[in-house]
Amino acid sequence: MTSQRRIHLFLDSNVLTGGIVSSWGLDKATLSLCAAKVCKLVLAEAVRDEVEENLLLHAERLPLLDADRLIEDYRRLIKLTSPELVPYPDRQLVRASRHLIRHESDVPVLLSAMASKPDWLLTHNTRHFTQTVAQRTALRIATPAEFFRTLSALFR
Numbered sequence: 001m002t003s004q005r006r007i008h009l010f011l012d013s014n015v016l017t018g019g020i021v022s023s024w025g026l027d028k029a030t031l032s033l034c035a036a037k038v039c040k041l042v043l044a045e046a047v048r049d050e051v052e053e054n055l056l057l058h059a060e061r062l063p064l065l066d067a068d069r070l071i072e073d074y075r076r077l078i079k080l081t082s083p084e085l086v087p088y089p090d091r092q093l094v095r096a097s098r099h100l101i102r103h104e105s106d107v108p109v110l111l112s113a114m115a116s117k118p119d120w121l122l123t124h125n126t127r128h129f130t131q132t133v134a135q136r137t138a139l140r141i142a143t144p145a146e147f148f149r150t151l152s153a154l155f156r
Helices: 013-021 026-035 045-060 064-081 091-096 104-116 131-137 144-153
Strands: 007-011 039-044 084-086 120-122
Touching (some): 007 026, 007 104, 013 045, 013 064, 026 039, 026 064, 026 144, 039 045, 045 084, 091 104
């Protein structure tokens, strides 16, 4: 039996948050692949902090039991996926790399992805993570739908 390297997925906060709060969909399916250890979740500290902030804001609008379940689901996901953690990039590097992407708050996320060299960076934010950004950084950037279409083509 040969062991193949798992596909490393760097998830932007919108995909990760969407997968946690939704009951179904491609974001949730992406997290399921990571929880089942089919793919390896690559989690940047910059993304993790944004997701945790978003989840707390979302939880405030829920009944107490649902809010507790949401936070517990997040903790369980992190435990199941055993993500590869990527530290915050150096502040000077963030300032020097501002030209790489239009939205300033995405610079640490982009630098974290570049440092971790994932197979895919999945995001819904295609207005900021454009093909130009992909070419500049040599990252394969796609939405979860594009990722699953590519994945399904492998099994035809």
